[in-house]
Amino acid sequence: MISRFNVRSAALTLVAPVLAIVLAVGITTVVLLVSGDEPLETFGYMVDYGFQPRTMVLTLNLATTYYFSALAVAIGFRMNLFNIGVDGQYRLAALIAAAVGGAVTLPAPLHVTLTVLVAVLVGACWAGLAGLLKATRGVSEVISTIMLNVIATGLGAWLLHTDRLAVAVSGSNNIGTKPIGPSGQVPGLHLIAGTEVKVYGFVVVAALAGIGFHFMLNSTRFGFDLRATGRSESAAVASGVNVKKMIVGTMVLSGAVAGLVGMPQLLGASYSYSLDFPTGLGFTGIAIALLGRNNPLGIAFGALLWSFLTNSASILDVHQISKEIVIIMQGVIVLSVVVAYELVRRYRKSAEQRRVGQELAATAEPVKG
Amino acid sequence: MWMTATPEPAVELKGIVKRFPGVVANRDVCLKVQRGHVHAVVGENGAGKSTLMKILYGMQRPDEGEIRINGAPVTFRSPSDAIAAGIGMVHQHFMLADNFTVLENVILGSEPRQAGTVIDFSAARKRIREISDAYGLGVNPDSLVESLGVGDRQRVEILKVLYRGAKILILDEPTAVLVPQEVEELFASLRGLVREGHTVLFISHKLDEVLSVADEITVIRRGTTVETVNPGQTTARRLAELMVGSELPVPELRESTVTDVVALAVEGLTVRTPEGRPIVDDVSFEIRKGEVLGIAGVEGNGQAELVEAIMGIRPAAGTIRLSDTDITGWTTRRRRVSGVGHIPEDRHRHGLLLEAPLWENRILGHQTEKPNAKGPWIDRSGARKDTARIVDEYDVRTPGIDVHASALSGGNQQKLIVGREMSGDPVVLIASHPTRGVDVGAQAAIWDHLRAARARGLAVLLISADLDELIGMSDTLKVICGGRIVRAVDPHNVTPEELGSAMTGAGGEA
Structure with missing residues (x-):
């Protein structure tokens, strides 16, 4: 009885994202037809290119970055906090961590640990500001994190100057932090055969972070309080949860994970924070957290899908198909998945009520009148 | 009753059945409301009054049975169908926008237009004044809703349904939020309404009020209509017996x-x-x-x-x-850990995580205590085992401890809360x-538990x-x-x- 229900429940969980993807493919097909491109051919190009070894590595690498970002957002979402500031948090964290990492030479494990620790701390502090503002002054975290993003951009531009943290990058007019030496770099992994490109070593850290997230939510008192506050703040308060402390704690934790977003790129590829360091990852994280339903496994699938779409689209230019088609697809997926999840949630709720009613009526009292 | 001399009843419900999971359903409900009457529907919390009114207002569809309005059978798919048929509902919890004026609230969703575009405020204002004067509601269309008291807000709600042309008004527990003096004012307004030919369905469980305002009273118990009585020929005591049955x-x-x-x-x-x-x-x-x-x-x-x-x-x-x-x-938290238990007034808002399983609800409020926690960790198996104990000892009717709290009926939710708060020897x-909103059986059980705990020194x-x-x-x-x-x-x-x-x-x- 129970196990059958669980199978059905698992199927229901998958229904929403699958529906969303089908809908997205459908709408993209229409757009392609309208713009005069052959849909099947286009999708064919993307799949072919997407499954080449080199693209698969790139997909995995980008997904690692997305994963941290979405995890940071999900931590907030689980408590009904909307951390839009992951973007500013990771950029500031990566910049300062890059500067610190480039300035020192230490034995390898220590060097990496120090750099990552700085990133985590900067991210945590920057997000913690928004948490403090909300807990003490009641400022909506939506507003404050957006503004902190802007401040982070300004602060970053000021810090990334040859008078301060930056040096000129040789052979270009780019500037960046002093490159991190070999002792501070995280070696890549040869996970996929047939290509020289390596997978970021940080993919392991991402997996560990996901497991840690799951464990924190489900097995700790902090996680219980966090979920309880997210489900019903009034009930959490009555149960003795100090909501203000939870707000600050959750934002700090979210920011700490946000601090990791820039690390795969910094320690695995560029070794320096320069003007062309990737931006906007924090916003992608929001979409992926929604897609993955704030669940660590769901987010992993979401990150892979998103990254696959982004990477496999690069081939479309070659065939004179505009690759913005993928952005349409990603947008439709997010919109429809949110709707689909809500529909499934409602269906589930009433189905469960019906089931409980039936089972009780079947087993218990034949009470009349 | 004279078959031919009486006009068609304004509302007639015949054999309404509504199967509804987990809570009291409606069965064989028969109700006849004469035009120009204040007809009261009384029953305990959870007896099915609200479900019945939701059916009449098109918010729920009956599984069986017939609804007739002014003699004609109708099927309501949504409240807008009911509104079109001249039925209006004043909810227990007001649905007004605080930062709007009375006028804006009243016309919201059915704005009169001038030449199809601009909102015709002056026409609306005139109509609101007319309605307000005709029924003695005393509502000023230009006051801001947030500046109004509870009684005034309720009259705005009544005005809102009248403005939409309702001839039959359903008032769901209208006096629950009012102080006695406001109750008198409300009753005066209701009398004004029936004088002008409107019909009022008045839902309540306060018997004294019902006896003073209603022309006819229908008692509903465990989802079914028990009897319709004339207030002149009954007493509050008799009504109470009808409401709860004999095994009170x-x-x-x-x-x-x-x-x-x-x-x-x-x-x-x-x-x-x-x-x-x-x-x-x-x-x-x-x-x-x-x-x-x-x-x-x-x-x-x-x-x-x-x-x-x-x-x-x-x-x-x-x-x-x-x-x-x-x-x-x-x-x-420290107070709770030191032995202060709390059965909150509003169990949905303060006592439960509705979309969480029962065993997680067992933890709520006792996050740091045995058997729910070991140090900073949640003790899943300890909490689950203890939830099973509560379900058993407190007779929580549920197929298991993994169902969400929202799937249980109010009485069973409350028994779970009582069991939880009695755990860990509170002082x-x-x-x-x-026992608010729980059925008679659960009420007796909760009283028993309170008595037993008191005997142990609680x-x-x-x-x-x-x-x-x-x-x-x-x-x-x-x-x-x-x-x-x-x-x-x-x-x-x-x-x-x-x-x-x-x-x-x-x-x-x-």
């Missing part, structure tokens, strides 16, 4: 278990609104082990705030002592309306709107009015009528 559980305490040991002492407790007005005003009392202290009062006289202050949810001045320890500065239990603060429960279950009874304890009453020789008048401040000199 009696709230009563047997021998006294009160000891000399003070478990909870509250002294000079004062809670203020942000504007500085005291809602709880210098309240002092002591509860000893094995004693139930009842607090009687019209709702909204500071009871909720008093409870929140004792639980540490709301800041307050004064001192609170648990046994001999001053807990005034303690957090809610003091703050019970706000412990000190209980009982807050209730059910006067019989207060009188029957309390060792000591105090009356709260305007945030102050105005008098003490001996529960052994007070009648509900006397208590009721003491609550409204009448007889305060005694």
Whole structure:
């Protein structure tokens, strides 16, 4: 009885994202037809290119970055906090961590640990500001994190100057932090055969972070309080949860994970924070957290899908198909998945009520009148 | 009844059946409401009154049965169908936008247009004035809703449905939020409405009010209509018997278990609104082990705030002592861990995580205590095992502990909460309306558990709107009015009528 229900429940969980993807493919097909491109051919190009070894590595690498970002957002979402500031948090964290990492030479494990620790701390502090503002002054975290993003951009531009943290990058007019030496770099992994490109070593850290997230939510008192506050703040308060402390704690934790977003790129590829360091990852994280339903496994699938779409689209230019088609697809997926999840949630709720009613009526009292 | 001489009834429900999971469904409901009558539908909380009205208003569809409006059979797919048929509903909880004026609220969603584009405010204002004057509602279309009192807001809601052309008005527990004087004003408005040929369906469980305003009363019990009576030929007692059936559980305490040991002492407790007005005003009392202290009062006289202050949810001045320890500065969690249990007034908002399984709800409020936690970790298996124990001991009707709390009926949710709060040997239990909205069986069970815990030395603060429960279950009874304890009453020789008048401040000199 129970196990059958669980199978059905698992199927229901998958229904929403699958529906969303089908809908997205459908709408993209229409757009392609309208713009005069052959849909099947286009999708064919993307799949072919997407499954080449080199693209698969790139997909995995980008997904690692997305994963941290979405995890940071999900931590907030689980408590009904909307951390839009992951973007500013990771950029500031990566910049300062890059500067610190480039300035020192230490034995390898220590060097990496120090750099990552700085990133985590900067991210945590920057997000913690928004948490403090909300807990003490009641400022909506939506507003404050957006503004902190802007401040982070300004602060970053000021810090990334040859008078301060930056040096000129040789052979270009780019500037960046002093490159991190070999002792501070995280070696890549040869996970996929047939290509020289390596997978970021940080993919392991991402997996560990996901497991840690799951464990924190489900097995700790902090996680219980966090979920309880997210489900019903009034009930959490009555149960003795100090909501203000939870707000600050959750934002700090979210920011700490946000601090990791820039690390795969910094320690695995560029070794320096320069003007062309990737931006906007924090916003992608929001979409992926929604897609993955704030669940660590769901987010992993979401990150892979998103990254696959982004990477496999690069081939479309070659065939004179505009690759913005993928952005349409990603947008439709997010919109429809949110709707689909809500529909499934409602269906589930009433189905469960019906089931409980039936089972009780079947087993218990034949009470009349 | 003269078959031909009487006009068609305004509303006729025949054999309505609504199967509804987990809660009381409607069965074989038959109801005839004459045009120009105030027809009251009375029944206990959870008897199915609201479901029935939702069916009539198109919010729920009946599984079987027939609805006739003015003699013609109808099928409502949504409230807009019901509105089109001339039915309007005034909900218990107002649905008004605070920062809009009365006028804007009334026309919201059915704005009159000038030449199809611009909103015709002057026409709307004129109509609102006409309606207000015709029925003596005394509503000023240009006041801001947030500046209005509860009674005025309710009249705005009534005006809203009249503006949409309703001839049949459903009022769902309209007096629950009103003070006695406002109730009188409401009844005057209702009489004005029926004089003008409208029909009013009045849902309530307050029998005295029903007897004074209704032309006919239909009693509903466990989802079905039991009888329709004429208020002139019945009494409140007779109605109460019809409402609960014959096997009415009696709230009563047997021998006294009160000891000399003070478990909870509250002294000079004062809670203020942000504007500085005291809602709880210098309240002092002591509860000893094995004693139930009842607090009687019209709702909204500071009871909720008093409870929140004792639980540490709301800041307050004064001192609170648990046994001999001053807990005034303690957090809610520390108070709970030290043995203060809490059955909250609104179980959905404060007592449960509706979309979480029962075993997680067992943890709620006891996150740091055994068997739910080991150090900083949640003890899943301990919590699950103990949830199974509560389900068993407290007779929570559920297929398992993994179902969400929202799937249970109100009575079973409440039994789970009672079981949870009784776990871990509490010293003091703050019970706000412990049997509100639960069926008779659950009510009797909850009373049994309270009695048993009291015999073991539990000190209980009982807050209730059910006067019989207060009188029957309390060792000591105090009356709260305007945030102050105005008098003490001996529960052994007070009648509900006397208590009721003491609550409204009448007889305060005694």
